[in-house]
Amino acid sequence: MRLYSLGEIDWKDTQLIYHAMAHLGHEGVVICRPRGPYFCVGFHQDVRQELALEHLKALGVPYFRRETGGGTVRLDRGQVFYQIVVRRDDPGCPPNPERFYERYLQPAMDALVKLGLGAIVAEPNDILVNGKKVSGNGGGDMGDCKVLVGDILVDFDAAKMCQGLRCPTEAFRAACLRNMQENITTVDAERPGTTVEDVERALWTAYLKVCSDGESMAMPPEVLSLAKELGTKLLSKDWLTFSGPVHPWRRVKVREGVHVGVLSVEEKRTVLGHLQLEFHDGTLGSKVIPPDRAKDPDRAVRETLRVLKAGLAGDGPLMKDLRRLLHEMDIPKDRMDGYVKDLRASIETL
Amino acid sequence: MDIDGYKVPDNLYYHKEHMWARVEGDLVVIGGTDFMMKLAGAVKRVVTLEEDDEVEAGKPFGTISTGKWTGKVYSPVSGEIAEVNEEADSNPKLINDDPYGKGWLIKVKPSNLQGDLVTLMKANDGQFEPWFKAEIAKHAKK
Numbered sequence: 001m002r003l004y005s006l007g008e009i010d011w012k013d014t015q016l017i018y019h020a021m022a023h024l025g026h027e028g029v030v031i032c033r034p035r036g037p038y039f040c041v042g043f044h045q046d047v048r049q050e051l052a053l054e055h056l057k058a059l060g061v062p063y064f065r066r067e068t069g070g071g072t073v074r075l076d077r078g079q080v081f082y083q084i085v086v087r088r089d090d091p092g093c094p095p096n097p098e099r100f101y102e103r104y105l106q107p108a109m110d111a112l113v114k115l116g117l118g119a120i121v122a123e124p125n126d127i128l129v130n131g132k133k134v135s136g137n138g139g140g141d142m143g144d145c146k147v148l149v150g151d152i153l154v155d156f157d158a159a160k161m162c163q164g165l166r167c168p169t170e171a172f173r174a175a176c177l178r179n180m181q182e183n184i185t186t187v188d189a190e191r192p193g194t195t196v197e198d199v200e201r202a203l204w205t206a207y208l209k210v211c212s213d214g215e216s217m218a219m220p221p222e223v224l225s226l227a228k229e230l231g232t233k234l235l236s237k238d239w240l241t242f243s244g245p246v247h248p249w250r251r252v253k254v255r256e257g258v259h260v261g262v263l264s265v266e267e268k269r270t271v272l273g274h275l276q277l278e279f280h281d282g283t284l285g286s287k288v289i290p291p292d293r294a295k296d297p298d299r300a301v302r303e304t305l306r307v308l309k310a311g312l313a314g315d316g317p318l319m320k321d322l323r324r325l326l327h328e329m330d331i332p333k334d335r336m337d338g339y340v341k342d343l344r345a346s347i348e349t350l
Numbered sequence: 351m352d353i354d355g356y357k358v359p360d361n362l363y364y365h366k367e368h369m370w371a372r373v374e375g376d377l378v379v380i381g382g383t384d385f386m387m388k389l390a391g392a393v394k395r396v397v398t399l400e401e402d403d404e405v406e407a408g409k410p411f412g413t414i415s416t417g418k419w420t421g422k423v424y425s426p427v428s429g430e431i432a433e434v435n436e437e438a439d440s441n442p443k444l445i446n447d448d449p450y451g452k453g454w455l456i457k458v459k460p461s462n463l464q465g466d467l468v469t470l471m472k473a474n475d476g477q478f479e480p481w482f483k484a485e486i487a488k489h490a491k492k
Contacts, residue, residue, distance in 0.1 A: 044395035044415035069420035096389055096489045097419035109404055125418050140420030141413075244395060246439045253417065320441075327443040330417070 001086070003211040004219055005204050006032040008077065012224050012231060015040065015064050017219060018083035018149065019234065020226035022067075023140035026088065030083040031200060034072025037076040039063040039164050045072060046244040050152075052166050055222075061164065068147050070138020071253050074164055078186070080199045082108055084148040084205060093146060099141055101125045103119035104148045107206035108135060112152065114202045117190050121254040132185035152203070153186045154196045168250050169274055170291045172262045179254045179278065187215045220235060249325040257281045259329040263322060264309070265304045273304030275322075275347075279329045284339050286346060305350055312344050351473045353482055357384040359450055363470035364478070365426035368485075370450065371470060378427050378463070381454040382414070382445065385482075389489055392418045393442040393458050398423070399457055405458055406468045412455065413426075414445070426470055429460040 006017070011034040018030055038061060041050050047063055050072045056063060075081075084104045086093045094100040101124045109127060110120035117129045127135035127150075137150035158180035167173035187194045208215060233239055251261040261277040271291055278285045288308065290300035311318030323336060324345070331339055351358050362370040368386035372379045387393065398412030405411045410422035411431070435454050438444050445453035460466065469480045 042415065043413065043420045044397060067420070069415050069418055071417065097416075098389075099489070101418075138418065141422045189415075221388075272482060296406070324443055327392055327446075328394060333392075333446060 001027045001029065001211045002213045003204065003215045004028055004030045005200065005215065005217075006030060006219070007200070008033050010034070010236065011036050011038045011062065012064075012077070013227065014081055015066055016074070016227040016231050016234065017223060018085055018147060019067060019142065019230050020223045021085045022145040022147050023142050023230070024226055026085065026220065026223055026225060027087055027145070028085055028087075029211055031080065031203050033077060033080050033196060033200070034075055035076065035077065037160070038063055039072065039074050041072045042070045043067050043140060044069070044241060044244065046256065047240055048166075049244065049246065049250070050166060050201075052164055056164055057241050063240065064234070065242060066138075066149070067142050067234075068138045068140035068149055068256075070136070070149075072165065073136060073151075073270075073302075074161040075151065076155075078188075079151040079153055080196055080203060081149065081151045082203055083150075084207075085142075085145050085264050086147075087145050088141070089144065089224050098124050098140060100146055100148060104210070105135075105137065105150070107210055108150060108152065108203065109198070111202035111206040111349050112187075114206070114304070115187065115191060115194055115198065117187065124256075126256040128255070129185055129190050132183055134185050134187065134190070134254075152199050153184070153271065154194065154199050154255050155188050156184060156186050158184060166250070166275065168264060169276075169289060169292050171292075172250065172260065172274070172276060175260045175276060175278060176252050176254070177258055179258055179280075183255045183258050188249075219255065247324070248321055248326070251325060251328045253330075257330075261325050261329050263325050265307050265318070267303070267307050272307055273300045274302070275308060275342075277325070277329065279331070284331075284343065286343055288350065305347065308347055312340075312347060353473075353479060354486055356388065356482075356486070358473040358478075358482065359452070360473050362450070363426060363467060363472060365424060366481075367408075367424040369424055369426050371426040371467075373405055373463070373467075374457075376459065377432055378429070378460050379454050380411075380426060380456050380458060381449055382423060384449050385485070387446050387449045387453075388420065390414065391418065391492045393445045396423075396438055396442050396445060396455065398434055399431055401431050401434060404431060405431060405456075407469070408463070414442075423455060425456075425458065427457040427458055427460045427466040428462050431456050432459045433457040 010150040031180040125137040162177040294300040395415045449483040
């Protein structure tokens with residue numbers, strides 16, 4: 001396995017190169033960063049449900065749908081990427097995602113420690129400093145390879161991230177922003193003055209230890225050629241606008257164990273209001289909020305509560321949607337009933 | 351049958367990529383095992399090939415995503431997809447909650463059923479339990 005340290009490159013290449021490596025079965029670690037901002041969604045995400053596409057278009061900010069898992073991210077020059085591609089038939093390839101993350105996040109952890117940050121892994125795939133996320137990671141099977149893609153946040157603009165998200169209400173957007181500000185940190189915030197170059201060097205040193213074939217300054221031409229070819233597919237409208245089922249809820253994962261969710265409450269196909277949920281390390285909070293343009297917000301909340309109380313009393317569609325949203329928020333199956341019961345009780349008191 | 355806390359029904363055929371197959375009339379129902387789902391965590395999305403598409407034994411026919419990972423699902427038999435579980439598509443929670451029942455993934459009209467079945471394992475075969483326990487050990491936390 002070889003290490004490729006590419007520095008600052010075109011935003012598209014920060015995605016296309018590791019895709020090409022995986023599809024060619026070319027093992028390696030890539031360290032790079034994008035020349036400009038873009039949004040990136042996971043393989044199974046629908047950009048029309050995830051992103052404020054009109055807003056991004058107005059700003060000229062592009063977006064990409066990668067072949068690996070994980071959620072929506074806003075990527076920019078202040079983030080340093082590490083991308084690991086390992087063949088499934090490599091005897092050293094860890095057998096499952098958890099072990100894969102464990103093995104290949106360790107160098108990123110070592111790099112942060114070298115920079116003076118006390119980093120820990122929040123299993124399976126976040127790296128935290130002082131309880132806040134400083135690195136997000138996703139992975140998946142691609143071609144005959146397993147791939148991990150992650151980044152270290154040297155700088156991160158939570159407001160710009162939230163502006164680019166599709167949000168059913170502005171209250172939901174505000175909740176996302178607050179949770180990001182409270183639960184995401186950056187290298188610069190923790191160790192002021194640390195630059196992206198410092199982080200690149202630390203990552204280079206740490207990942208070189210898992211690259212038995214050493215470093216290479218140039219990417220093989222067949223990888224670059226396939227990357228260019230893949231660009232035609234992976235930047236096409238058909239690929240980017242992959243459509244998933246449309247649900248009456250929206251969920252944003254902020255870090256492992258922290259989610260913001262919202263369930264729209266409808267009657268006769270009209271949205272009366274929303275049940276907004278915030279899940280924070282095992283604690284579930286809820287509130288009922290009116291639609292953004294409600295003429296009479298108090299009345300909208302009362303009407304929403306009326307429908308919620310009736311809908312959550314049984315096991316009808318609203319309850320099923322609530323359970324699906326809680327599943328999306330990683331509430332474990334064996335604790336689902338307890339959270340539903342508590343939520344129902346708290347709504348009854350409103 | 352239960353092995354170390356994982357359900358492995360006796361009436362199913364098992365593929366080494368932790369997929370199961372059940373013969374129902376002239377179709378084969380296919381899904382992921384309890385072991386696979388417990389290892390994967392909460393499934394958020396499943397995307398498979400569509401009806402009438404061809405599948406090949408041992409080759410991927412779709413992907414499941416858990417939020418942290420997008421992994422492939424493999425077909426234990428060759429044939430043509432007769433039905434895709436639309437309910438699991440809109441409610442992937444079923445795949446975790448009921449992997450051998452409502453959480454099935456596809457039904458296949460097999461093209462080489464007997465030939466494919468002999469390559470699969472059954473839970474009450476002598477070699478299944480040692481293989482399965484070795485898989486548990488391989489994937490277990492260190």
